[in-house]
Amino acid sequence: MTQPTNSLRRSGIALLAATTLVVLPVVGTQGGAGTAAAAAESGSRAWHGGWAASPQPPTAPFAPNWSEQGFSDHTVRQVVRVSTGGTKARIELTNRYGKTPLRITGATVARTGEGATVEPGSVRRLTFGKGGSVTIPAGGTVHSDGVPLTVAALESVTVTLYLAEPTGPATFHSFASATSYRADGDHRYDRSGAAFKETSDSWYFLSGVEVSGGAAAHDDAVVTFGDSITDGVGSGLDADNRYPDELAERFTAAGEPRGVLNHGIGGNQVTNDTVWAGEKGVTRFKLDALSEPNVGTVVVLEGINDIGGSDWEGFPGGPTPEVSVDRLIEGHRSLIRQAHAKGIKVIGATLTPVKGSSYYTPVNEAKREAFNHWLRTSGEYDAVVDFDHALADPADPDRILPAYDSGDHLHPGDAGYRAMAQALDLDEF
Template identity: 80%
Template structure:
């Protein structure tokens, strides 16, 4: 990865607790009546993101999940791996797509012991404005108070929510690539996982884990923004082998753990809203990527669904309108402008190969190649990472190298995501 300024020089185309306040979040919309969302904020201080997932509206395009019915007298236990450590922690919960207020009866954070179990002595009750419960308005977000909780980079933590009353359909993140656990009744402080008889592979309500302390506050967080290839579809379940995970491991191995936050949504597009894969990227970019604390850089990898979405059949909403190369470029220019307006560096990524997948047609391939040429040569991004060349088969560059292919010829597998992370220049970040 090289800065576009460097590419032009060489001529080579390479690639604190505060009082309770309710804060409007500009641009938020969804099924909650179209009003602005409310962020319920309880803590000030120098917080940085340790883990994140983009909220999605309840949907079940590929089979049943818990989002469409929601929860009632359930305990929900979710395991996430943080990219950076600290001495205090807090969580972010989202009711962005709820149509009624969401009551969180209680919540805890603990160190993961494996599966649905947590380590003895590590369970910490969470509060919200000093209270153990919180009601999040429809369309809103809440952060817990910070709690003393020393955690190291790349450590897994378990967040447990008890939902006593019926929630209605749940805001969630579809493709977690990780196991979540559900129990009937109140088991928020259980050490064992034996009560958690049900499992799913999505995250519900939990949209962030933030830490503070341990490091000087710096605006050096990295957000990865995109679709399923950022989301990590194709990586092994519970392996934390998505490319953003691998990037966090590179920072940690270099002795400088950093905030690396994954805001990919499987199926998402830059230019079209979708029923099952979220608002278009130009809308959700500010809500998801640019709202994170102390972010300095965003890596954008998105567009292959814009070119292939007009062939979608049998999923909620059906096919999306055909998108031209110029329309996709205009969408990316919007993302660049939004990032620069916040003083955030933005790195453009080339679209990875799709030959052999259901997206591959001569028309789509010509679009992909034309878009990639714009990313590499236009100089409009602050820097470029060539994920296309990083995972392509040298003998057939329109196809993913077999060793990097998850098997569907569209999504990389674990080795492919590792190669993508290695293509990023840590100095550029």
């Protein structure tokens, strides 16, 4: 049975080893590796983020997915595109929101074919501390061991997980704008996609793909942090047209490929926790953005849900507490302080137009404009990118240019995301 497509969701805002390695949570962070060997690898500059997604608690705010029920004797195959290449690869798996330990019976990584197929000869068995299986405690995260796999910048890889035992509700990432595949039984080594008869437009347990080796032009990664507009809601399914994807393409076209890691969550707020869209940005910033290896710059675009979520009755779980401009600014100052404490440059992005959307009211528009004025003039961010101007209709600057609008007057479409990526000055990185 195939899951419903993600159009409804976007309009609302996707060989058993004999030994098992048990991974203990890392003290003080949920973002580190769970073994001494993995921690040593993570602590070196050898590994670079190629792809990432922020974890979310199991929920189904707009359309059915697999997170609330979880998996049992299922193989889950997920396709992601890496922004920088290398000669070795490893994956990051997370059980951040699990209530019980999560057992991964086995996993593989391969170069992607069409749909759920993989390229012949490219399937690599993944191990965890040399064991074929791993148990991740509730709240924990683990890296696999690295395996030889040559991938180029902007090439897709396929990660396949076999989950023999009931997982319970699954930590996942809701708006993937990408197709994931599920099969009954163990199909992690299948080259064909024939067994994968169910699909979803979310990612499950997979929170990162890292690479090493090769000749990347830059060691330092760029993290894009924010809400649904960073997440890519409104972009084409399986098209890799989110603005971070388009930015990665610009780096590669300039002969300077580097990791561009997308840590947007649809619905996320800077100042309020939500049941379905994760912890507030000031909390998750260190868990998601700042825990990535070798981060040089973070681009922050977030705040429109803080402004609009208090008025929109359609906000899942009901409207959130009202947020003043001053409180939103204080939230952004917290993000700036956290980045600077790690020696990381942080670029602030203006909030994009919302006229005609469910978020638009004269009061909300005044807040958006006041926040953007602070961001442009305060000098508190290291640099500013004006996504507001990049997307605005010159004839009505409070509205997204129709050619850039996905149709809901809040989220850009593919052309709009391309315009956002073009607005970033590569020299700022």
